[in-house]
Amino acid sequence: MTVTDRPPVLSVRGLSVRFLMPGGRRIAAVTDAHFEVAAGECLALIGESGCGKSVLASALLGLLPSNAQSAGQARLGELDLLAADERTLTRTVRGRLIGLIPQSPAAHLTPVRTVRSQLEETVGALTDARGRTAVRSAAESAAERAAFPADHLDRHPHQLSGGLAQRAATALALVGDAPLLLADEPTTGLDRDLVDHTVDELRRHVDDGDRALLMITHDLAAAERIADRVAVMYAGRIVELANTEAFFGTPGPRHPYSRGLLDALPERAFLPIPGMPPELGDLPDGCAFAPRCEQVTDACAALPPTTSHIACHHPHVPEDLRA
Amino acid sequence: MRVSVALVGGIVLAVLLVPPLVQLDQQAVDLGAKLLPPSWSHPFGTDDLGRDLLLRCIYGLRVSLLVGVAAALTATVIGTAVGATAGALGGWVDRGVMRVVDTVASVPHLLLGIFIVAMFRPGLWPVVVSVALTHWLSTARIVRAEVLSLRSHPYIDAAVSGGASRWRVAVRHLLPAVLPQAALAAALMVPHAMWHESALSFLGLGLPTHMASLGNLIQDARGSLLAGQWWPTLFPGLFIIVPTLAIAGLAGAWRERINPRRRSELML
Amino acid sequence: MLELHDITAGYDRKAPVVRNASLTVAPGEAVGLLGPSGCGKSTLARVAALLHRPESGTLLLDGEPVRHWRHRAPRDLRTAIGVVFQQPRLSADPRLRLIDLIAEPLRATGRRDEVPDRITELTPAVGLTPDLLDRRPHEVSDGQLQRACLARALVLRPRWLICDEMTAMLDASTTAALVAAVENYRAATGAGLLAVGHDQTLLRRWCDRLLHWDEVAAAGMGKLPRASGLREPSVVPPAT
Numbered sequence: 001m002t003v004t005d006r007p008p009v010l011s012v013r014g015l016s017v018r019f020l021m022p023g024g025r026r027i028a029a030v031t032d033a034h035f036e037v038a039a040g041e042c043l044a045l046i047g048e049s050g051c052g053k054s055v056l057a058s059a060l061l062g063l064l065p066s067n068a069q070s071a072g073q074a075r076l077g078e079l080d081l082l083a084a085d086e087r088t089l090t091r092t093v094r095g096r097l098i099g100l101i102p103q104s105p106a107a108h109l110t111p112v113r114t115v116r117s118q119l120e121e122t123v124g125a126l127t128d129a130r131g132r133t134a135v136r137s138a139a140e141s142a143a144e145r146a147a148f149p150a151d152h153l154d155r156h157p158h159q160l161s162g163g164l165a166q167r168a169a170t171a172l173a174l175v176g177d178a179p180l181l182l183a184d185e186p187t188t189g190l191d192r193d194l195v196d197h198t199v200d201e202l203r204r205h206v207d208d209g210d211r212a213l214l215m216i217t218h219d220l221a222a223a224e225r226i227a228d229r230v231a232v233m234y235a236g237r238i239v240e241l242a243n244t245e246a247f248f249g250t251p252g253p254r255h256p257y258s259r260g261l262l263d264a265l266p267e268r269a270f271l272p273i274p275g276m277p278p279e280l281g282d283l284p285d286g287c288a289f290a291p292r293c294e295q296v297t298d299a300c301a302a303l304p305p306t307t308s309h310i311a312c313h314h315p316h317v318p319e320d321l322r323a
Numbered sequence: 324m325r326v327s328v329a330l331v332g333g334i335v336l337a338v339l340l341v342p343p344l345v346q347l348d349q350q351a352v353d354l355g356a357k358l359l360p361p362s363w364s365h366p367f368g369t370d371d372l373g374r375d376l377l378l379r380c381i382y383g384l385r386v387s388l389l390v391g392v393a394a395a396l397t398a399t400v401i402g403t404a405v406g407a408t409a410g411a412l413g414g415w416v417d418r419g420v421m422r423v424v425d426t427v428a429s430v431p432h433l434l435l436g437i438f439i440v441a442m443f444r445p446g447l448w449p450v451v452v453s454v455a456l457t458h459w460l461s462t463a464r465i466v467r468a469e470v471l472s473l474r475s476h477p478y479i480d481a482a483v484s485g486g487a488s489r490w491r492v493a494v495r496h497l498l499p500a501v502l503p504q505a506a507l508a509a510a511l512m513v514p515h516a517m518w519h520e521s522a523l524s525f526l527g528l529g530l531p532t533h534m535a536s537l538g539n540l541i542q543d544a545r546g547s548l549l550a551g552q553w554w555p556t557l558f559p560g561l562f563i564i565v566p567t568l569a570i571a572g573l574a575g576a577w578r579e580r581i582n583p584r585r586r587s588e589l590m591l
Numbered sequence: 592m593l594e595l596h597d598i599t600a601g602y603d604r605k606a607p608v609v610r611n612a613s614l615t616v617a618p619g620e621a622v623g624l625l626g627p628s629g630c631g632k633s634t635l636a637r638v639a640a641l642l643h644r645p646e647s648g649t650l651l652l653d654g655e656p657v658r659h660w661r662h663r664a665p666r667d668l669r670t671a672i673g674v675v676f677q678q679p680r681l682s683a684d685p686r687l688r689l690i691d692l693i694a695e696p697l698r699a700t701g702r703r704d705e706v707p708d709r710i711t712e713l714t715p716a717v718g719l720t721p722d723l724l725d726r727r728p729h730e731v732s733d734g735q736l737q738r739a740c741l742a743r744a745l746v747l748r749p750r751w752l753i754c755d756e757m758t759a760m761l762d763a764s765t766t767a768a769l770v771a772a773v774e775n776y777r778a779a780t781g782a783g784l785l786a787v788g789h790d791q792t793l794l795r796r797w798c799d800r801l802l803h804w805d806e807v808a809a810a811g812m813g814k815l816p817r818a819s820g821l822r823e824p825s826v827v828p829p830a831t
């Protein structure tokens with residue numbers, strides 16, 4: 001796979017987010033995240049709910065609440081997203097540099113206005129198109145790119161099916177021609193056919209638009225279908241970063257948590273990982289997965305360093321290498 | 324917000340502490356000192372019977388607040404009970420109750436209020452009853468709408484499936500959910516009820532004239548205003564406007580806080 | 592037996608969401624009902640759980656026809672069916688601590704004295720830890736809350752379980768854990784299960800028998816007559 005050789009669109013270095021809670025409690029939502037996404041590449045950030053992946057997305061968009069502190073770097077071109085002020089984020093980042101594809105498109109669209117009027121407003125705000133006909137045709141071409149049918153443009157969001165609402169939201173995200181698309185759980189609550197469809201369309205935007213896509217999801221099948229690489233997040237840390245084919249196929253994932261996650265799938269062993277994820281406000285000193293891990297040893301009392309994209313003291317070794 | 328807190332705090336303190344601490348008789352008539360303009364000895368001046376207006380205003384505010392709070396609480400209890408019953412039971416009960424609400428609401432409420440006070444001898448409680456009976460309608464509507472939207476919630480389904488009776492669903496799940504809204508409605512109603520008390524008293528239908536309510540003070544001052552004496556009208560007027568705005572401001576800030584869109588600070 | 596015959600149900604008399612739906616679940620059997628989102632399968636699940644009165648059709652519980660729904664249904668009948676919904680956030684009263692959430696059905700049915708024993712049994716059975724029991728819903732994750740909702744559905748020892756998209760919002764490991772908890776309960780009590788969902792792989796793995804929505808009900812907006820020959824062929828081959 002050559003995509004990773006291209007210069008990264010987004011480069012995240014040591015990103016950490018802490019929430020300061022009343023009573024002086026600190027919640028380590030994201031800790032020391034490192035990853036890159038290149039143009040034409042899709043990285044899926046997977047993990048269970050509450051592992052910190054949505055916080056990571058909010059940090060990139062500058063949408064953290066006031067009680068959050070972030071550290072590290074997130075470079076998008078020349079800009080460090082974490083250091084940018086609100087004005088820069090509003091004027092140049094959201095929509096123009098990062099297109100957001102939301103979790104629930106129905107809630108993302110304004111209920112009282114037609115899809116066309118929302119698209120035209122976004123076109124007017126984000127592009128150079130001026131004048132009624134220019135804005136109108138730009139909006140129509142944005143809809144076309146997202147495969148949103150032109151004869152549905154004058155409908156209101158509640159008149160759209162789930163799939164069409166998702167396309168409308170995608171069309172809005174594509175208007176600004178942003179180099180990075182960020183999709184936050186875009187398939188939650190959709191049925192399998194619709195998931196496949198949505199995911200394939202997103203993939204098409206990556207392939208033909210030279211865009212980078214960062215998709216946040218807990219749906220492993222969707223991640224397998226769309227992503228070039230997957231980053232597995234556990235308790236605020238990225239514990240494994242791997243090529244999709246190697247991760248889902250052979251040799252398979254190497255971190256014990258990733259292995260457990262795949263084994264839990266109904267098409268595999270359908271066995272849950274014992275226990276529950278730790279509280280982000282009360283993480284153990286060493287490896288956060290150690291209490292649930294079958295491979296646990298004394299070494300796990302120390303925090304594992306990330307070597308060759310795995311943060312584990314004893315990652316799984318594929319059979320053919322053991323001999 | 325801070326201004327409102329300070330003002331409401333000051334008002335409550337003044338109303339609670341001044342009468343027992345200051346051993347002055349607000350009713351003390353001094354015909355030799357009648358209609359004096361504001362001065363050091365009488366900061367708000369005196370009225371046409373020589374009574375100190377600052378003292379009269381504080382006593383008046385005390386009465387008006389008492390009426391306002393009592394009427395708002397009564398109206399909220401009635402409104403919540405009616406709204407919750409209509410919403411929880413639904414069907415013909417709901418239709419019947421809401422028809423009554425619409426009918427009462429179609430009569431101008433000041434008119435209805437006047438009608439109700441006119442049935443009693445003048446006094447504090449007829450005014451409270453009159454204001455309460457004309458102001459429970461909006462609370463009933465709000466609470467009913469809230470209950471209706473909650474009724475289709477999966478957690479109510481889960482309670483029904485778990486064997487909960489209608490009564491238990493209402494008391495354990497519906498009422499606690501509408502209580503913040505109802506309390507907010509009550510807080511917002513206090514200033515409104517105070518204005519109504521003043522209006523009724525000003526019309527001569529409210530509290531007995533010897534009681535220093537703010538409405539009575541303004542009513543008494545009408546004659547002096549025509550003669551160019553402004554203070555007996557201005558100060559009681561300010562005593563209505565400032566506290567009611569402060570209470571409304573505080574209730575508004577509270578509404579922002581309990582806004583259901585505000586979720587946990589942590590977005591995990 | 593839990594038998595639904597020819598059920599038509601919806602929220603607007605002119606446009607029922609479910610038309611002429613029929614299915615049966617035998618005691619101890621696990622039936623999966625597969626259908627796309629918005630097809631009406633959740634409404635049918637609510638009818639079966641005595642939570643939504645159908646416009647026509649019959650529901651038989653152990654041979655007895657059900658005549659009333661919701662509060663009008665006899666309490667013994669209502670509590671014979673445990674229900675778990677799709678969204679834990681919406682199906683938990685935000686003011687109740689998890690322990691009260693789980694114990695609520697016991698208290699509502701006047702079996703307060705069983706609370707400590709049942710809580711001690713169910714907490715590990717659904718994979719919760721005692722320290723979580725004192726928290727309110729906003730202080731736990733979706734997965735933890737859904738575990739509590741499952742415990743609430745099991746607390747009265749129902750003979751039937753209806754799981755409506757129980758795991759649609761959850762990650763793979765929590766899904767597997769919740770399904771395992773349901774199966775352990777069924778193995779111990781012989782309860783029947785109706786699992787409604789859109790994930791074919793999951794339902795096939797979980798259930799004894801898989802039904803596609805097209806096999807159960809007449810097509811959505813319902814111009815199709817009930818003659819089976821006119822139905823669209825099932826997209827899903829029957830489970831083996």
